[in-house]
Amino acid sequence: MTVNPLVPLIAHGEANRATLATLALEQSRVIPADRLAFLHLAQRASPDAPESAAFFTLLAEGEALAAERLGGFAAACGVSEGQAAAYEPLPGCQAYPAYVAWLALNAAPAEAVLALTVNFSTWGGYCATIAEGLRRHYGFTDEACAFFDFFAEPSPELDRKAAEALRAGRDAGQLDEERAHRYGRLLERYEAMFWETLREAT
Template sequence: MVRTAEEVVAEAVRELSPDTAANRFVPLVAEGKAPREAVAAFALEQHHIITSDRRSFHQLALRSTADPSVVPFFDALAQGETVALERLGSLTAACGLDDAAVRAYEPRAGCQAYPAYAAWLALHAEPADVVIALAVNFAAWGDYCATMRDALREHYGFDAEACGFFDFFAEPDPKAAEQCLSAVRSGLDAGRVTERLAHRYGRLLQAYELMFWNTLAGL
């Protein structure tokens, strides 16, 4: 029986859903116990992550020309990273950081493992498989951003503008969800999806994201 894109994505999300209890940083922020320096480090690390991921998504779009329905998914992600980078400026400013501080910051290896692996996927993985892996990862990322947004307002005094970065990722995007399914559907029709590999990529992305959060928790 041929599986649908909806079934493939739903199974990946179900099987690879992260152990949220393993994330040590988000609960600290939710309780107002994370130091402001760690919140600032989050913003500084994101400057490097977003610029890297934007290039990775552009590369995946370029490699997806054989599957026209896959290209809009990665193009939209790259455009979204541009919006996120713009909103990140208000967060770094709320942390008391200026442009010089952003430029001078030296990123931590544990925080940059995720974008490094995303760049590897952009060069080596089948784009349709990457779509599935990212669908798994984005589901967890959105929940974390919602928690961070609410906690920074309640415990740290950040205003709506400062939390705009988290707002961007926290709310479900029906258009993005449909683009994801369309891309997976195209990949399935073309025989380009290997679910075993897609799950591997998703599992590793989840692990590297957890490394990001727990590196911050150690500050």
């Protein structure tokens, strides 16, 4: 796996605040886009794959909760409402949610479940590291770190629903694991592109 070029800098207090602000602004576009993609996947899955529908519904609910917590981070980074409204997203950062949207339209629901869950632990680890770095080196409060704390926290319920969706997909012959892992590898690369773009842009 590619070494993350930005998270270690935040962990050691070496990333500047402009970079943190850009991270907040990019996430303000990623989170609502992913939420809509997950809702669409839940809708697609509901007739024939209720287990996958339950998984994506829970994911969408999580994105809504994360969005509520993102404002504290953005405010701590000094992002104003005017800046947020005028911000032009970076293509390299938005490739990930664009591909999630592609999966929402094209992938079999169970295959999307597998592709998305492959990288959950990595993302959660990044968030835990960022939250610790923000507290230790930047003096951010719990409110400012709540977005990252949320994703860093394990979710046994989400893991259970993912396992149920994958089991049902296999039983129904609706899960091509080779193709799903191909989707997952692309998602991993697009996430790496997100961090690389942030590092290069600031």
